[in-house]
Amino acid sequence: MTIDKDTPPQPAPAGEPPPDMPFRRLLYRFLFFDWLFRDVSAARNLFERHAAHQHNRKMSRYLPVYLRRWSFLTAFDFALGVLFEKVLQAGLLSAWCFTWSCVTFTGMVVITVAWLILNHARLS
Template sequence: MALRTLLYRYFFFGWLFRDASTGTALERAAAWRHNRSQARWLPTYMRRWMCCGLLLYLMGVLVESVFSAPLLSTLFYVTGLMSVPGNAVMAVAWIGFKALSGPF
């Protein structure tokens, strides 16, 4: 598998899930069951995003304190901050798959 594909699959979870909004009722139910079973991987993705966000934040602190470059450190702070909404989306999806009985 190509490195680009591996990196995509390491950070983004969309490839794990099936579309539960199309097809017959049986196909939608099967897709929902599949998605519920795949939701077990969402905490893993949340940890990855949290670790990357924390690492980028620490790099921003390092660049700002050691190199006295606040403008450059902003690049690391803002990039690291983007892990917060990503984690929020993953948490809502995970809770939704655990709490909801299905789309029907």
């Protein structure tokens, strides 16, 4: 079967990633949300800036999904820290897990602030 280069590729069924997406990219998109948004400062004029801002406001509806993912990571890292500290008496591993729970909690704060700004800030 030959594929013509001028025909567009068939879309993937709903809910499935494209078949040629590498796992690293899929994992990155699962955890980080920057690929959803457009850079407003890169706009060349007022119309492009407004369009990018409106796009970002529409895409902000996915931020609670990322917040839920990061809250799971925070709870998981904290639980591992408690497990390593109390059950296994591994101080260094527990410190490492508690540090990662602080890092993921900081990610949760960033996601929350971005969601609040995009949903509730008014343009002047």
